[in-house]
Amino acid sequence: MAYLYYPGCSLKTGGRAYEESILAVFKALGEPLNELPDWNCCGATTYMSIDEAKAFTLAARNLALAGKSAGGPCDLVTPCAACFLTLRKAQHAIDEKPDIGRRVKEGLKKVGLPGEWQVRVRHPLDVLVNDLGVDRIAKSVKKPLSGIRVASYYGCQIVRPYESFDDPVEPRTMDQIMEALGATVVDWPLRSRCCGGSLSGTTPDVGLWLPFILLQEAKKKGADVMATACPLCQFNLECNQDQIKARYGDAAQLPVAYFTQLMGLALGLPAQDLGIQRLFVPLPKNVRETEHARA
């Protein structure tokens, strides 16, 4: 069964490197992702504070489309952490809150979509570790990330509040993948702590302080590079480094890449196919050497 893929807006805009690398990696592993036709914005976190039923209908339209397109049970791979959470939240509301569920289904029927579907919203980390398996990844490695110290950073949304494929506070799946790539995993305690989310734009006192904590701790524990699984986390941690430095001084520069980019390099894929050139903070020398060695 091929995996359906829900990109969400970020992966088509600010997080293009995430989309480029994830598509390349899944293809290289022999499980190409098929983009869900006619998908729409998940509504993110803002719409549901205005009108839950409408917000969940917007999100659920994607689920209904997936169900319709698959014609049976299917897995919808959702790399963006916010989309992943929003779609799951919508499903949860439909299942657990009869009133909202009824209104969502009515809405979908009005646009000719089914009210029932068997769609599992899955994060790529879950699919990679639990479906494909780390052994398969390890066997596909062409340029091991030997000697490279990676701090896996999961963010909060893919592991909380719904506990599904990994521990909510001490997740391990990304670390397992990094180990399979030959990297040295940095054991650090802040893997699933908040990156600041949208607060970097609205409340910089908090929104810059939180990523600062993460960068500082990862650096302190010896990381060469931080791996992320969320476009917003990646943005907060990478693009704000100048501002963070201006405010808190000694915040070290630390490259922040999508975990799929590191996977792609280890699998021997060309850097330009992985959006490496889009990173603002260049990857460390030893990682780039992996890349050059391939080229």
Place this chain on the structure above:
Amino acid sequence: MYGRLNMPEPEPILNGAPKIGVYVCHCGINIASKVDVKAVVEFAATLPFVSVAKEYKFMCSDPGQDMIKEDIRAGKVNRVVVASCSPLMHEVTFRRAIKDAGENPFLFQMANIREHVSWVTSDGADATEKAKSHISAAVRRVALHDSLDRKRVEVRRDVLVVGAGIAGIQAALQIADSGKKVYLVEREPTIGGHMAQFDKTFPTLDCAACILTPKMTQVRAHPNIELLTYSEIESVDGFVGNFDVKIRRKARYVREDLCTGCDECTSVCPVHLPSEFDEGMSQRKAIYRAFPQAVPNVFTISRKGAPPCQAGCSIHQNAQGYVTLIGQGEFKEALDVILRDNPLPSICGRVCTHPCTEHCTRAKVDDPLNIPGLKRFVTDRFPDYEIPKPAKERPETVAVVGAGPAGLMCAHELRQRGFKPVIYEASSVPGGMLTLGIPAFRLPRTVIGQEIKRLEATGIEIKLNSPIGKETTLEDLRKRHAAVFLGIGAHQERKLGIEGESLPNIWGGIEFLRKVNLEGPFSIGKRVVVIGGGNSALDAARTALRCGAEKVTIAYRRTRTEMPADPEEVEDTETEGVELLLLTAPKAIQGSPEKGVTALECFKMKLGAADASGRAAPEIIPGSDFRIDCDAVIATIGQIPDIASLGDKLGLDTTRWNTFEADQTTLETNIPGVFVGGDCVTGPDVVVNAMYAGKKAAISIERYLDGKNTHAGRESEAPFVPTYSVDTSGAVFHHKVPLPSIPLTSRKSFEEVRTGYTEAMAVEEAKRCLDCGVCCDCQLCATVCEPKAIDYSMHDEIRKLEVGAIILATGFKTFDAKRIPRYGYGKYPNVYTSLEVERMVNASGPFNGEVRLKDGSAPKRVAIVHCVGSRDENTNRYCSRVCCMYSMKLAHLIQERTGAEIFNFYIDIRAAGKGYEEFYERVQQEGVQFIRGRVAEVSDWAMSPDEEGKLVVRAEDTLLGVVRRIPVDMVVLSVGMEPQADVEEVRRKFNISCGTGGFFLERHPKLGPVSTFVDGISIAGACQSPKDIPDTVAQASAAAAEAMTLIDAGFVETEPFVTWIDDQACKGCKTCIDVCPYSAIFYDDVRHVAVVNEALCRGCGLCAMECPAHIPATKQYEDRQILAELTGALR
């Protein structure tokens, strides 16, 4: 709402006309608030045969019961329906009332309109209709009820108590004191349970050992208690008053009746493992006693069975034994273990193909152990070792033909059995293939010579230059000796079968090696090609180099992976400059008789599908011919036994592969008294398999000469794979120590290439052993045990008990803190569980009562985290009840020992118990801090200099309303209580139930806390729910009282719902007899029908289902009664 069933009203079979009384209970407002009782009563009055329909607020009360009694006595009613709660609650009550009024108590049916109706129906009208249906069903059913009688069965007077923690001990003592016999079964080697691990007990702070150990001794000494430790329940059959229980008494390998507990054995035992009693914080030996005050005070050996290395070895050499001893630096003892199974260890340490390492569990972690390298180290260290002399002498002599590994091993095994073996060797040197086929740079001649001298020293005679077949015949040997063993090997070269094979300078591998080994190196040629991929090919190639060849090439038709040769030898061979041509097969040899060989023509090969041997079969790539220029070819493609030269095959049967025909188990031939083994039976094989054959034959010869069965009980001689699993999770990655070699420049001569381990290397390598079998069978303990209590031949035994009552006191296990990763247990070294700290503060614990961090220093700040695995949606929702109190106790003890500042993180303090609140108060006054808030995480994430290097505990202080970060040195996780891991299995064996938390379910949470739904089986202590010691002891006494009540009554009345078989209809097919789980059906030989023994029948109904004619019927559950009930329900 309910469908109607068009079924004719069944004709009641009447004991007089039924007059049914229906009594509807309000149960206060439990029923009446939902069900319109008045309407239900009115409805009931309209039902057939109903003479009385009444309602009452509490039918179970005296006035309620009196209503029924009065109506019966007045003759208004002769059958009763009570519509109230579950029959589990009050069926017994109403039956008794009916009986008191003089009517048969089984002319009664309960309609459950509380649990089944009012409590689970939201709509009142629905509830009323449903209640009517239930009553309608009960009325129609009771109309057809029969008057039944209970049978009385005698109760056995003995009691079984399962689990010997404080609950089991208390119950056992109490029952035993009342004069009844108690069997106390405990699965651990000692009694005492968790309480024996504790230091002090809250709130009084008296020492756990001081109050527990006297009770333990009392158990041991009590004349009415039979203690069965290290034993588990195998099965439970029977019923209340008459239980048949099978107990598995696990083998201790130490005789309980002989062991004096002197502790001499542990000092010599070389196997170390984490002590379960000290929660892994100290080490124990494989032979051990949990703690010095253990009861019974005897030792136990943890012994899983033969380790994989030993099991996989053809001669079952005890590798784990000598490896463990080497790891402990006990080299002499290691040699003794080696010599127990192997008379040629210095040879095997060099050239054995070591099947042991293929089975080595360490391979799952990193690399297998270098077992032969370790064996060689020991033999090199004691070059003057001797083979033990035989313990007895026998007059018989046995002829052994061939002084190769098979013959030498056979002679040795015969000599050890007292026989006088005489070896006849055709060659001028002993050793067979060891001497002729293996070059000296792998196996120095001095090593072989010494090994053979040692064997001769034990009394083995070797006659060289004595071939059999021509001058000396087999007949001569048979006349001269009591038996004959033929181990003549396989020395005749197989041919390549290609063109040009008869040219000069074409050698068989063994032919070439034999010449060099006997006559010394000679010039074979400048360019040599060796064909083959086994160890012989490598030996020939490397020997050719040492004979002056400039270029040596090995041609092998498969790939490196398929090469049968040892990978390390392949590596050595390549290092020495031999070229390896893989996927290459010979086509023809070019040359002329005058010039000799000029080239080898070859094909390139590719791997195809797997062949019979499971290896990929090589296939020729068409048109891939090429040639290798050379002036000599050595073909090492195997040998066959040279049977033809023996003259008439000595009269022995042979196979179509030209090997001797022999019995696989005994190695007997068609001639009595003549045995064969080794390569001459199997074709070319490895050294250790030849030795295996020699040993096997020696065993057969002894049995043959003693006139015993040569076949019986020999299954364990063959190599096998152990069935037990080995936990490798704790193994630390550590590659094997490479075996050192002489430098490449020195490898022109025949000097031994591998130099062997140094002492430090050997110890390092040996310490990698994972102790798969735990006990390594070195038997050192047996040598120091004065009372001779060690018995390796012990095996598990099944003991059958007949008891009247059973008490389960199987206790709990603590929550596995690793399940909450954010608390860092197993990740940060100074995060401990409460049970570990309990051992730490104990004066007889791992650090003599000292509280210390992993670096040995005392903690200055300690956090105690409450509710770990309790009151938690994600783990266990229930409160474990003891953690608040023991956390305070540990806080007090840690503070007392270290003066540390202590923080307790709690959700609520649960100090409900006598003296508990006062203890809470006391600990607070001692300065222990209490922070209300569940801990979010424990990490090493430092945000300020004073947090550096500390464990930072983060929690919301819900009294202050702030998030706090408390840096500490030590974190104690107060883990909750969980059901035992095998609770489900135990539950099934005793046929009892488990509640939501997984603990055993009591009959009633308030009124039957120690009873179960199985009469005669009681539960006590933490197996029922988490509880502290006072509550546990109280429950144990209650359970004891329950058992004693049953026994003192002397009899039980059985339920009358047994099955009966209509003997007019039964055809006597006996199907029912086979399916009955209670063996309650017998066959009447006179009438040819099946008959039910009502005392044994439990009314399960299996026989009714299996009977082809559906004749068996269970009383009160007959078709007519059930159909009537259905008809009523579907009104």
